[in-house]
Amino acid sequence: MTFLCGTCGYTLTVRRQCDCSNDRVSRNLVNSRNLVVEQTPMANYKEFDPRVDALVVETITCWDSEIGDISEEDKAWLASAIHQDPQLASNVRYERAHTGFTREITITVADIERLYQDKVSS
Secondary structure, three states: OEEEOOOOOEEEEEEEOOOOOOHHHHOOEEOOOOEEEEEEEOOOOOOOOHHHHOOEEEEEEEEOOOOOOOOHHHHHHHHHHHHHOHHHOOOEEEEEOOOOEEEEEEEOHHHHHHHHHHHHHO
16 A cells, blocks of 8 residues: 655555564554555655656746846747756756646756757757
């Protein structure tokens, strides 16, 4: 059985405790029904994670304050390019949504330089 803790964001995996008392089992939380609860960390929502990204249903693009004036055409191209390869973005955040996750990328000057360099070289 697997449970998700809404407070700390851990996935709790519950399994039966074996009869031997090995060290790994004794370090886990054992409840009154002789079940062992192990904690495994959830995904980090402040950097790219392919498991979470597979569940993205909406994207948001923000612009770093250091970025000057960019034409709307360039903004559209940059947003599209960075969301096609989100692992290249330097600032990615995920928010839970009812049916999946929302990916929010804040495009920085370094991201723009990298995207234009890739465009020119290809």
